[in-house]
Amino acid sequence: MEIESVTCECCGLTEDCTQHYISKVKAKFAGKWLCGLCSEAVSDEVSRSRKKKTTVEEALNSHVSFCGSFSKANPAELVADGMREMLRRRSAGYLSPATSKKFARSNTT
Template sequence: MAAAAKQKNNQNKIEFVECGCCGLTEECTPAYIARVREKFEGHWICGLCSEAVKYETTRSAPENIITTNEALVRHMKFCKQFKSSTPPENPAGNLITAMKHLLLKSLDSPRKNKGPNAS
């Protein structure tokens, strides 16, 4: 009886997974976790961090395009630096606020690296 119940639960099992950048823990399905890991070379990162990584790739100069992995490494460094420079009361919360500001700023000023003399 117990075995049958276990099998049923397996369908929509939820796992706790910790973001490799900010340390935020999220509840996700194994399928989703696997998809994110595939995208970020085995690392699992939260939604906000993946936005920040995307931003990191888009703001790089056109003649020096960085890969997702490079952007991820940069973002991880940013998180580490941020955490070590903030008082430890609520580092994850502060980091998330900082990231939101970063992303909002990027939305606010849609300045592209392509100048008028691109051609």
Template sequence: MATAVLEVEFAVCECCGLKEECTPAYIARVRERFYGRWVCGLCSEAVKDELCRANAIIGMEEALQAHMKFCKQVRSDVNANPAVHLVGTMRRLLRKSLDSPRALRSTPSSPRVNEDVARKGIARSNSCFSTLAR
């Protein structure tokens, strides 16, 4: 039984600098989609988000440039304290997500609750622990 050896290469994201192991075929497909640049999966999703969030109709190349600019800004703001850097990055991402149009955000997984019901809370009739102790 012959085992196929899968050839892998390291590819470095041109946006964030993340290094990933990928097959040459996958690297070629990503480069084809992003105008010769290799972009990691996370940055690829962020570029798609840039396309959706844009006020005007922009193309993939403009969305890629906008995301690359964002990544460059984040990398230039790197502080000596990694925790401060992480908090700043999360703040920027949150602001970006809050600036996106409401219709494009994901819907909550749980149904909305009436305000009157939410204020009352859940009433408990008995504790389950009293029956377990017996």
């Protein structure tokens, strides 16, 4: 299998990946390659804002500027820390939609 070195469009992290994997990621993110952490963050952004119909490209752009604001002052390591923190905070919010749904159901019956 062919291994290629690719650079993340968001945080600039370089990874060695198979060409198959690279093309899979690029197909998903509008022709851009993202590292594991960034692709997770962008997918998360898209799935969370489905109601607002955020496209992959919009989520990508906002993530690029998110990374940019970190990397101006900090090395990639801190970008990763910031993203982990963001994902942790977001996943805590996942509970609320289910709770409100349950509440709505008990109101109608």
